[in-house]
Amino acid sequence: MPDSGMSRRYAIGLLVMMLVIGSSMATADHGEFIYPDSVRETTVPLLIRTGEWPDEFEATGEQGQGIRPEREPLAAFPEISQSDSDWVLIDTDTFFVRLPVDEACAIRFDCPGESLEILLPADQLTALARQAVEYAPDWLALELEDAFARMNSGSQDVYAGIILGVVDPIVDEIAFVVAHTATQILQSVNFKAQILTENAEDVYAHDPLIDYADIVDYGSAAAGGNYYSTVLYRTAETGDTLEIELPRERYYWDIVHIKITDEFPTYINPATGAATDPPVGRFWREFLFTHADSGYPALMDELAGCLTLWEGQVDNLANGAVGIMSQWILDVMDFGSGAERPIQPVRIYRKHLGRCGEHGDITAAAARSALIATNSPLAMASDHVWNEFWDQRWVHWEPVNVYVDSPWHYEGWGKVFLGIFNWQGDDGIWTVTERYTPHCTLTVAVTDSFGYPVDGAQVTIARKSTSIIYYESTWGSTDRDGLCRFTLGDETSVYARIDSDLGTVPPGPLYKLAVDSSAADSHYTWVKSLQNHRPRVLAQPASLPGEPTDSYQLRLSWEAVGEFCYGDNRLNNNTFSDHMDGGAVEFFVCDEPNYAAYASSDSFLAYNIMEDADSLELTFTFPTHDGWYAVLSNEEHVVNSQLVRGRADLYARPSAHVASGRSPGTVGLDRTRPNPFTSETWIRYSVGKATPVDLAIYDVTGRRVTTLVSGEVPGGDHRVCWSGLDAAGRDVAPGIYVLRIETPERRLSHKVVLIR
Numbered sequence: 001m002p003d004s005g006m007s008r009r010y011a012i013g014l015l016v017m018m019l020v021i022g023s024s025m026a027t028a029d030h031g032e033f034i035y036p037d038s039v040r041e042t043t044v045p046l047l048i049r050t051g052e053w054p055d056e057f058e059a060t061g062e063q064g065q066g067i068r069p070e071r072e073p074l075a076a077f078p079e080i081s082q083s084d085s086d087w088v089l090i091d092t093d094t095f096f097v098r099l100p101v102d103e104a105c106a107i108r109f110d111c112p113g114e115s116l117e118i119l120l121p122a123d124q125l126t127a128l129a130r131q132a133v134e135y136a137p138d139w140l141a142l143e144l145e146d147a148f149a150r151m152n153s154g155s156q157d158v159y160a161g162i163i164l165g166v167v168d169p170i171v172d173e174i175a176f177v178v179a180h181t182a183t184q185i186l187q188s189v190n191f192k193a194q195i196l197t198e199n200a201e202d203v204y205a206h207d208p209l210i211d212y213a214d215i216v217d218y219g220s221a222a223a224g225g226n227y228y229s230t231v232l233y234r235t236a237e238t239g240d241t242l243e244i245e246l247p248r249e250r251y252y253w254d255i256v257h258i259k260i261t262d263e264f265p266t267y268i269n270p271a272t273g274a275a276t277d278p279p280v281g282r283f284w285r286e287f288l289f290t291h292a293d294s295g296y297p298a299l300m301d302e303l304a305g306c307l308t309l310w311e312g313q314v315d316n317l318a319n320g321a322v323g324i325m326s327q328w329i330l331d332v333m334d335f336g337s338g339a340e341r342p343i344q345p346v347r348i349y350r351k352h353l354g355r356c357g358e359h360g361d362i363t364a365a366a367a368r369s370a371l372i373a374t375n376s377p378l379a380m381a382s383d384h385v386w387n388e389f390w391d392q393r394w395v396h397w398e399p400v401n402v403y404v405d406s407p408w409h410y411e412g413w414g415k416v417f418l419g420i421f422n423w424q425g426d427d428g429i430w431t432v433t434e435r436y437t438p439h440c441t442l443t444v445a446v447t448d449s450f451g452y453p454v455d456g457a458q459v460t461i462a463r464k465s466t467s468i469i470y471y472e473s474t475w476g477s478t479d480r481d482g483l484c485r486f487t488l489g490d491e492t493s494v495y496a497r498i499d500s501d502l503g504t505v506p507p508g509p510l511y512k513l514a515v516d517s518s519a520a521d522s523h524y525t526w527v528k529s530l531q532n533h534r535p536r537v538l539a540q541p542a543s544l545p546g547e548p549t550d551s552y553q554l555r556l557s558w559e560a561v562g563e564f565c566y567g568d569n570r571l572n573n574n575t576f577s578d579h580m581d582g583g584a585v586e587f588f589v590c591d592e593p594n595y596a597a598y599a600s601s602d603s604f605l606a607y608n609i610m611e612d613a614d615s616l617e618l619t620f621t622f623p624t625h626d627g628w629y630a631v632l633s634n635e636e637h638v639v640n641s642q643l644v645r646g647r648a649d650l651y652a653r654p655s656a657h658v659a660s661g662r663s664p665g666t667v668g669l670d671r672t673r674p675n676p677f678t679s680e681t682w683i684r685y686s687v688g689k690a691t692p693v694d695l696a697i698y699d700v701t702g703r704r705v706t707t708l709v710s711g712e713v714p715g716g717d718h719r720v721c722w723s724g725l726d727a728a729g730r731d732v733a734p735g736i737y738v739l740r741i742e743t744p745e746r747r748l749s750h751k752v753v754l755i756r
Contacts, residue, residue, distance in 0.1 A: 456639020
């Protein structure tokens with residue numbers, strides 16, 4: 001049954017406005033809105049776009065006409081040829097830092113102290129949030145830290161407390177949802193935080209009631225590290241029954257997450273659709289799986305005894321759990337609009353009525369409640385919604401039409417797809433157009449007025465219906481290279497716009513033609529410059545001093561290993577975060593007076609200036625005996641955060657080093673195990689030779705809690721235990737503590753977390 005009516009929530013993507021363009025753009029008459037009769041009431045603001053920017057009004061003047069300032073980076077500071085035996089290692093440190101936009105970190109050389117110091121941005125996390133990051137799986141730590149950093153301190157402590165307050169096996173499930181839910185939702189007064197725990201508990205409660213899938217846990221929160229969970233399901237897609245392990249990311253995104261598409265995740269009164277506290281209010285996971293209205297079957301009963309996810313049958317109800325689920329949807333839902341077009345799965349079930357939008361929502365929610373990884377592709381500009389489930393690939397699924405694994409039906413309906421996307425629980429989206437129609441690709445490149453790439457610019461793709469009507473189809477945000485990529489349909493014209501803090505293209509609420517008529521298997525590039533330029537670090541190349549010293553040398557290696565790209569969902573304005581590989585930062589080396597000028601946002605002199613750099617291996621001999629700084633900066637990006645890791649080694653000439661009265665040696669401090677710990681943790685450290693060692697525990701205020709080692713220690717590997725006691729033998733409070741080892745040559749530290 002092709003869906004000939006407007007799919008209920010996606011009608012808000014229909015952007016309708018009359019635009020009369022007179023001889024002066026300043027006197028444009030915008031007319032009034034025209035809404036289709038079938039558009040339901042919605043609390044989501046309409047997206048207003050008013051037409052295409054005509055070519056004759058192409059922006060002129062300074063936009064895109066700036067001259068990119070050339071700032072020739074110098075090669076590494078000139079070195080006197082010396083062998084490694086001419087230098088002695090006297091200090092070393094490693095770092096891994098998340099740099100939000102407009103932040104920097106520095107490696108400081110203290111000449112009198114013959115030491116290096118890593119200067120990091122102020123920690124944006126509360127002490128409790130930092131504990132929760134340590135408690136969460138290692139693979140999730142960066143995303144959770146990023147999420148906490150975008151919350152206020154009160155919200156950080158609320159959600160950190162929930163994570164720290166639960167135990168195996170649901171720690172990772174809760175931590176993932178906190179890390180990947182829009183902060184606008186988590187910080188809303190209408191969000192009920194207990195849903196996080198109840199949702200994770202219900203995932204495990206449903207597991208023993210399902211025969212075609214089993215949750216498997218790898219590792220545990222108690223042991224720490226890279227623990228995670230997923231589902232082992234049984235499938236007969238190829239005829240033989242096979243056991244397949246669901247990819248980790250599919251388990252968390254498409255089974256565990258509390259949010260399906262654009263609904264607000266909360267408890268819903270089935271009778272009214274209003275947000276209502278329990279017990280009247282119900283959450284979809286438990287409600288759809290266990291509850292049955294009078295005269296309707298319960299999903300858990302229908303699935304009892306089913307041994308396979310699906311049988312590989314195309315467009316067939318005799319098809320394992322997928323077939324049973326399809327029949328259940330047909331049993332509990334009628335097809336039609338009605339006066340109410342609900343978004344919430346709980347209310348959709350009670351109404352037992354809906355078009356493709358309601359069917360897509362309830363299918364996704366019910367399937368996830370039954371441990372089937374499911375998503376809801378949205379062809380917003382073509383007015384249709386359906387589902388996909390995962391079995392070694394995404395498999396097309398639309399129960400209302402008894403479609404399974406037959407994605408080309410819609411071409412037969414006469415649908416012309418521009419963009420089709422799946423929706424993540426954090427309100428991010430990604431295009432899946434290639435699974436349903438012949439397709440092309442489009443790369444949008446965004447630069448500032450000087451030609452530098454612009455990150456975090458929002459790119460919106462639309463289809464033109466008439467001269468005054470446009471349908472938004474999909475969207476995305478640019479990465480560090482100013483690029484945003486789309487997979488789009490063929491045989492259609494593509495219109496686009498760019499929104500950024502640096503300007504818009506085209507100006508005003510308009511669209512511009514990006515691809516005249518798309519052809520399958522083609523690639524298109526649309527390059528546009530914005531009106532303004534991005535921020536700049538005002539570094540200027542320094543000249544070599546007349547008589548440089550040759551006493552101390554920095555050997556620095558760093559790499560920008562990732563970035564967090566941020567964007568806003570066009571339908572609800574919630575902000576999502578996409579963790580991507582690779583990154584780019586600015587880099588320079590300067591002395592203390594010039595560092596002070598840099599910190600004051602003044603122009604300054606520096607060496608080894610690099611822009612949009614992804615890595616560096618540097619040997620730099622300090623030309624004076626002053627303080628020096630090697631700086632990694634994220635101050636020239638507009639939106640995105642950067643992740644940088646590196647190692648800094650300080651070397652000295654033997655003559656300079658011996659004169660200072662120091663002697664070289666090596667000191668190592670391994671990670672403690674376990675960490676976090678409940679009763680005791682073992683600390684391993686090593687020294688290269690006999691040397692005085694001070695090994696102590698400090699609290700986060702810097703107060704010494706207890707001393708574990710004090711005095712001469714022979715060279716070699718050593719191990720010592722801390723049982724969570726202070727110097728007086730009393731239990732210390734749960735929390736974060738700093739383990740620090742000091743020798744005459746070096747000081748190292750790392751954090752340990754005590755939980756009770």
